[in-house]
Amino acid sequence: MTVVFNERESCAACPIRHRAVCARCDTDELALLEAIKTYTTYSAGQAIIWRGDELVYCSSVVNGIAALSRTLEDGRTQMVGLLLPSDFIGRPGREHVDFDVTAVTDLTLCRFERRAFEKLIEQVPHISHRIMEMALDELNAAREWMVLLGRKTAREKIATFIEMIVRRDSVPLQTNSHHVLPLTREEIANLLGLTLETVSRQLSAMKRDGIISFSDRRSFSVTDFDALYRATGDDSDGGMIV
Amino acid sequence: MTVVFNERESCAACPIRHRAVCARCDTDELALLEAIKTYTTYSAGQAIIWRGDELVYCSSVVNGIAALSRTLEDGRTQMVGLLLPSDFIGRPGREHVDFDVTAVTDLTLCRFERRAFEKLIEQVPHISHRIMEMALDELNAAREWMVLLGRKTAREKIATFIEMIVRRDSVPLQTNSHHVLPLTREEIANLLGLTLETVSRQLSAMKRDGIISFSDRRSFSVTDFDALYRATGDDSDGGMIV
């Protein structure tokens, strides 16, 4: 299991030191961030902020998973992103929050008061440069997800999601290693733009087809990686290029 | 109509001077960009770059509209963004292009050789800071679009699209001002994750319902703005906050 980061440790020992907004900072710059940081923890399922709230803090995910989502008037909800360790929450320069943020698992955030953080960004180009890189990467990921939401079938969506989980856990890919679904069926549905029944049916179908097998409802392994990849509907060229 | 920017004019006279990647630059910094810029033009329908191509240039749209899109193996295509004047194309730090880029209308780009541009970014924090802002805004827009693609009905998608066009053209909003659809029915379909037949039917339905009226196939005005807004399916609170 993940070792929980001890809050008292310095930034130098932080598990996301080399991937988060601080990645490009040298020791002096890190000290400036360290001076204004605080940690907060949330337990699984807890709401963190709501759309429309005043944006008081910008944060990095230290460990755990959070979700960004939007709910329409009648209750339809769409997740627009999963936030993993090192991912950034908040938009420096904005007064209000644009999406609901929820803790999917138990979660630790490294938090900066927004105004102070904005001042720091002006002084420390390494921070804005890093946020630029991260935002451009996120933008790419969001656009890939738009293709999934707009054009893929339920089967392709599920296959893409499974493949994403597997790729995230283990490079290089190997058959039969064990993976955990971090989300409930309903959360998967909200991420993929489906209903929970369709998610359940497609997972059962992929099990029946010998592509994946479940040890319990949340744990699976891939039994036919080729078939999984073919089921994603992705263009075979481009997939390799990245 | 839009006045076409004369290439020979300096950056100081550029129509996107205060909105593009150079927006935060002072006169000296602008000179550095000016030294490496070149202009290129494309005519409507022309392909600019393809996914997988080597990323040689980063560019800003000076005038016209470009589209970012991705096509799956079997030909299904999804637009993942419209690029309007001042929008940025390319990802400094990446070797390859991630999405196809096409000129939707006649188009002028202000272009920088990628390597040189990356060096400049390291020297001039105002540029990376501006790209950070722009990328975070784009990310928000992409996420809003994900909600549309994942959860909205055909009618809501079309209403949201129309409302977007109208808002873009004219603030404040007024009934009966004239607007132009910059895209064909098929392009609208690819942007909204629909088929061209469904787009056509929904536009006809909105005409029948007295929400919009067409003077020709590409030009319309809004006859019932309230009904249009209600048809978007958007949450009434949040919509106002932004």
Add this chain to the structure above:
DNA sequence: CAGAGTTCTTGACTTGGATCAAGGATGCGC
């Protein structure tokens, strides 16, 4: 380990949007 609340699965039925098909409008080149 009993009972209550989740979460998940599966079946039966419905439906919104896709697909297939035909014809009309518009624009462009010669």
Add this chain to the structure above:
DNA sequence: GCGCATCCTTGATCCAAGTCAAGAACTCTG
């Protein structure tokens, strides 16, 4: 201003995924 290509509209039919419903499998609490 005729011929051809593109773009758009409308109708008929189909099907993937949504909805509604019931019950099974977990899991948490006392």
